Amino acid sequence: MADLTTKTIAQLRDGMRAKEFSAAEVFDQYFTRAENSRALNAFVRFNVELAWDQVKASDERIAKGEARPLEGIPMGIKDLFCTEGLETNAASRILYGFRPPYESTVSQNLLDDGAVFMGKLNLDEFAMGSSNETSAHGPAINPWRREGEETKLTPGGSSGGSAAAVAARLCAGATATDTGGSIRQPAALTATVGLKPTYGRCSRWGIVAFASSLDQAGPIAKDVRDSAILLNSMAGYDPKDSTSIDRPVPDYEQAIAGGVKGMKIGIPKEYRLDGMSQEISDLWTKSAKLLEEQGAEIVEVSLPLTKYALPVYYIVAPAEASSNLARYDGVKYGVRVEDDNIHEMYKKTRGEGFGAEVKRRLMIGTYVLSAGYYDAYYLRAQRVRKKIAMEMAAAFEQVDLLLTPSSPSAAFGLGEKSADPIEMYLNDVFTVTANLAGVPGISIPGGLDAQGLPLGLQLIAPAFGEETMIRGAAALEEAIGFNAQPTEWWR
């Protein structure tokens, strides 16, 4: 039998419906491959028994002609999504052993559409990180390596497990979340497609919260069409999330057709950073040219507040996190380090339960919210954030989409940046603005650098401009024609 793991979700879906292969065969191949790829540390937990039940049910439905949109599609779930009865610990020791008695809205939507959950995927602890190195399980490893080298590289973060699993074909698609770039940066580093929807498009209910005003779920997939198919199922209004938006979900898969002819695509000049690598700069220029050849009009736009996005993000996100993570106190669930004194119990539980990066951000967040500093940091950051969103909205009065690189560098070696948090935070420089403004962004593979590592390109759209964004991304994807695969060194 052919290698079914090379197929896209669209191909799997169509093939199963045409009875070319069964859901069981698809699952078996993916699962075998995933089991033999533990070296990548992408899956932290498998869901074999439940998954097999789902697979059987899927084959029955397919036989009866009752296949749902994602019937029998094997997926990986970022371990930030609570999954009923299946341990969910957000890659944090403090939540070891926590089995949610509920299913997150987004993962439930996928189950309702027939998806099969293979297991839970690695991430940075509480989604705080850009390299997967803050995971309590150790980092997921990028399937891509520099040509002629054996250095282990990061798959990016925080959805590094999701990106590595999709890039290595351990699952057909994966859920991910993006607070400052956590879908798009790992997608860029692994030559996958990562889509962060408009804030409010997907429900946050049941997703372990990092920074409530920025967190947004989205898919990581093999190509643009697959990301659109997954978004169709993930998106939707949820009355249980007050920030979710009641707006019909269009058919995003339909949106891929049509091309960019007549579209205006903006190149924000402030994204051309000092010291940006020539390769990334060239790729950016080249892709703009490709879009132009497809009939798009390329215009330079100015977003002068861009330079404030990263500082604003690193005030707002930790502030919200410092409050969101207060519930992990050892009292109700998860890990408790005992002490007779309640304050000591808190200190020990949180001291031992959280990793260094989480602690750093909780301290930053606590500081910027504290009396005497609130106005200077948090309040000011919120004001600038509003201005950034306005500036972004103004840009979208001139253009339909923005084109930028997804990340300032290709995948880097584990440990190369972890000593300097500031250098690590710079990974988000191209992605945070979309989170602050609440607008959607997508990263697609743009090409390989001189060392043979993938580089990503990002398209940003105005709020609820996912259809235009998907159309633009599909056109660019086709024009680039990226089809490289990592060498399978890990099996």
Next chain:
Amino acid sequence: MTEQRNLLRGETGDWEVVIGLEVHAQVTSNTKLFSGSSAAYGAGPNENVSLVDAAMPGMLPVINQFCVEQAIKTGLGLNAKIHLWSRFDRKNYFYPDLPQGYQISQYKDPIVGEGEIEVELDAERTIKVGIERLHLEQDAGKSIHDLAPKESYVDLNRSGVALMEIVSKPEMRSAEEASAYFGKLRTIVRYLGTCDGNMDQGSMRADVNVSVCRAGNYAKFVETGDFSHLGTRTETKNVNSIRFVRQVVDYEARRQIQVLEAGGTIDQETRLFDVKTGETRTMRSKEDAHDYRYFPDPDLLPLEFSQEFVDRIAASLPELPDAKKHRFVEEYGLSSYDAAVLVADKDKATYFEGVASGRDGKLASSWVTTELFGMLNKEGLEITESPISAEQLGGLIDLISDETISGKIAKQVFELMLDEDKGKAPKDIVEARGLKQVTDTGALEAAADKIIAANPEQVAKVKDKPKALGWFVGQVMKETGGKANPQAVNAILKKKLGVE
């Protein structure tokens, strides 16, 4: 408000006390403020706890519209400004019965702004007390420390229950005023049906802020708005009865004056009230005060509604105590204080109206407040348990008004309705027992003649002392078994005895 009232005498001169109350009133609602679980009192431990209340990972709050309407209703009842745009903030602190690690409250932008209510102290004195704000917030759970030697237990039934915090301006100037204000607030929320006011169940409790200053300084504060004219305040937490509010103010004022006169200073601190001793003691000082790191809750959108929404709620409001009081004064000719006593309890007011409607209001008020309330008090009954219905009492008043019976006989009928003639209409009782007033002049004259004839000495006396006429009236009444119309007897005797 600038006159010096309620001065307290100290060793070194006169002092004034200044009081402000922060009252927590549990919103009457079937479900909690941000979750669908029951807000009912009295369930078993942790029975009314949803995933949201227990702060499970990824859980999100969703505002309960009914609680918002209740807060608006209360704001309207406090004659306060309703804010069409408000916001929820997180108040961050660690405590085992606070599962989220923060309380969702309203800090900078409350749903209700400034208002003012009337507070009656006695027959002569009614004061106005300003309301600073009202905001919505979640209650915490309950920690129980006495079930095991080394462990504490947590009951989250209350966690997430909606509270209204009603903050007064620092405008109360005595224990009497503070407790009357607290009582009036309770009356208002019970009228509105927005809080059941059951203090023993914790539905209503007050944080009592007390400070003292030298006589005259309060006036300076009012003039300038400068708080430095006032003394340092202490806050006594969770005072859950009107009487305790009075005790706390009395105790704190006295204690603070003593400390200051001995050369000490008052610490801005949180204190606890000990019900047994009637004293307050330090709970935590300012140095231990939390930095709550308030910030807008990013899980919730700002709370916005239209003026039309408020207007619809306003149109559905019941008649409020002050309006009812003023109407009772106008419609039934009651004194302001009598009216206030009647409206203080909605059920009492309803009963009174049942009696007074279409009758002599003053007579009705006197019968309700003196006879009926006296009886209920003696029997330990609530107005809703009254053995005599408003209809019965009204019927009794009708019999007095149309002179079928005298007031004295009416009291007899009243007693009968409590006992042998329970549930019977007063008219039937009077009929059956032959208690009708004798207005037959012939019969009365005969009785008068008989008494005059039998008492020549008294007759002689009455010529000089017209006041002795009363004795004759009494005798005639006795002769007629109390059924005689006293006015008629009076007139007949005057004529016969030649007294003017």
